[in-house]
Amino acid sequence: MTTPLSILDLATALPGQSTRDAILESVRLAQKAEETGRFERIWFAEHHNMRTIASAATSVLIGHVLSATTSIRVGAGGVMLPNHSPLVIAEQFGTLAELHPGRVDLGLGRAPGTDQQTWAALRRDPRASDRFPQDVQELQGYLSEHTLVPGIHAYPGWGTRVPLYILGSSTFGAQLAAALGLPYAFASHFAPDALHEAMRLYRERFQPSEQLAQPHAIAALNVIAADDAAEAEELHQQVLRLRVRAMAGRRGADLTDEQVEEAMGTAFGLQVQHMMSRTAVGTRDEVARYLEDFRAETGADELMVTNAIPGLERRERALEILATV
Template sequence: MTRLSILDLARIREGLDARDALDNARRLARHAEGWGYQRIWFAEHHNMPGIASAATSLVIQHVAAGTQHIRVGAGGIMLPNHAPLVVAEQFGTLAHLFPGRIELGLGRAPGTGPETLRALRRSPSSAHDFPRDVAELQRYFASDAAQDPVQAVPAAGTQVPIWILGSSTFGAQLAAELGLPYAFASHFAPDALLRALEIYRARFKPSAQLAEPYAVVGVNIVAADSDAEARKLATTQQMSFADLLRGARSRSRPPIDDIDSYWTQGEKEHAQHMLARSIIGSPETVRAGIDALAKETGADELMVVSDIYDPDARLRSFELIAGCVAAKS
C-alpha cells in the first residue's frame, strides 16, 4: 500500500489573517493523524503574503503541540538561507520537545527572489555550498557531536531525520550519495520526476539513517463528492498559479465557476504544464489517479497538496483521499 502524507502550504485566505491559516493547519493535522497520514510538512516561503509558513520551525512547533503522533517537519528548509548551526539548534530543540516526531527536509533553492535574498543577508552563491552544508548539519545531530568544539545545543544525539528535496536530478544524486530519503516536487515541477527517481534508486548508497532508497512523490490532489465539484475547488490553486506567473503575490481566493475567464491562454498553458500531475475528481477518479501514479513511479509515499480555499472542503478532500488508499489495503 502506498503511504500518504501532507504538504500544507499554510495558505492565508482573502479577508483573513495568518492566525487563521496556522490554526487551520493544526486542525488539519489533528484530523490527518486519525486518517492514517504519515507526516505533515511545511515549507519555507519568504515575502509571500499568501503563505504563513516563513518561520517554518515555529509553525512546526504550533502543529506538533496540537497533535499526538503524526510526524511534523519541514518540506522544506531552504538551507542556502541559513547557517546550518542555527537550523540544527532549532530542530534539535523541536526534537527534544516532540521526541521521534520531527523531520527536516532540505532544499537547495533559496525559494525567494533576489531582493528578499538580500534582505536575508544571503548570496545566490550560497546554493553551491549545499552538499557541504548538509554534511555539517548531519554532524550537529550525531550521537558524539557533544565532543565537537562547536555544538548546536541541544541537537547532539537527537538524530533528526534529514530528507533531501528536489525538483531536478541534482537532489536525486545527492540523496543517493548520502543515503537519505528523497522527496520530488512534482506538484509544481513534474518534468524530471521519472528520471530523478531512476537516478536516486540506481545510485543509492546505504547509510546509518537509511538502508534502502525511500522515494516520496509530491502530487496535487483535490477530491470531492463529484468530479464537477472537485474541478471547481481546484480553481483556487489554478488562480494562484496564474497570479504567480503575473508576479502578483495574492492570498487564497474562493473558487470560481469558469477558470478560463480568469487566465489568458498563455497562463493556462504554463500553469497546466506545472500542474500536469494533478489528480482532481470524485473518489473513483482520485483512486484511479493514485493507482496510476503509484504504478508509474513506484513511490514509497505520496505527499499530497490539496490547495482548497474552504477549510471544511479541504478536510473533506483529505478524508476522501485517505479513504481511496484505505479501500485498496
C-alpha cells in the same frame, strides 16, 4: 491502496483571509489528518515575501502544530538550507525533537525559496547554494554525535538524529540524496518535468547509510477530492485561478478577477497550469485510481499530497476521502 500517504501544507492565506486564520486552518487540518490515522506526516515549506503563504518561520509553525497534535510526524518540506547556518537549524530542530521525540522530520532544499531581492534581505551569500552538499553533511553531524566542525556542537540537537530528507525538482537533489543515503522527495506537485529521470537516478545510485539501508522515494502531487465529480472539477478550476493569482503576485502584479480569467489562456497561465499537471481530481474512486497509477508510474515508496481546495470544510472532507484510499 497501501502506499503511505503524507501531506504538504503551505499554510495558504486565501484572498481576504488573515495570516492568523490561515495558520489556525493548518492546525485544524493537521488534527484532522491525525484523527484519520491514514497519513504518515505533514510538512510545511519555507517561503519568503509571499503574502499568500504563512509558513515563512517554518520551525516556529512546526512547533505549534506539534504541540496541537499527539502522534502524526510534523516537519519541514522544506527548510531552504542556503538561507541558514547549519548550526542554527540543528539547534532549532534539535529543540523540536527534544520536546516531541520521534515526531520531527527535516526536509532540506537548495533553492532560496524566494526571489533574489528577498534573498538579499535575508543577508545570504549568493554562493550559499554551491555549499549545499557540505552544509547538509555539517548539519547531519550536528544532529548526531559526530560533528564535522571540531569543538562545535548543537545544544539542543546533539544525538537527536532528526531524520533528514533531500528535496528537489531536478536531478541534482536526487543524486545528492543517493550519494548521502538519504530519503528523497521530488516536487512534482509544481515541477513535474524531471520526475522520472530524478527517480531513476536516485534508485540507481543510492548508497546505504546509517540513516537508511534502502532508497525511500517520495513523489508529491496535488489532490482535489470531493463527493461529486462536477464539484471536484469546479474546485480544480478555482485552485488553478488561485495559483495564477499567487504566481502573478510573486512577479509584482495584483490581478483582478477579470485579469485572472484573461491570464488563463496566456503563456503565463498555461505555464502555471502545466506546473500543476500532476493533479488528481475527482471522487474517491477517481482519485484512488490516479494515485495508484501515479505510484506505479513513478515507483514512489510514499506519496505526498497538497490539499489546496479553498474552504476549511471542503479541505477537511478531502482529507476524509483521501483517508479511505
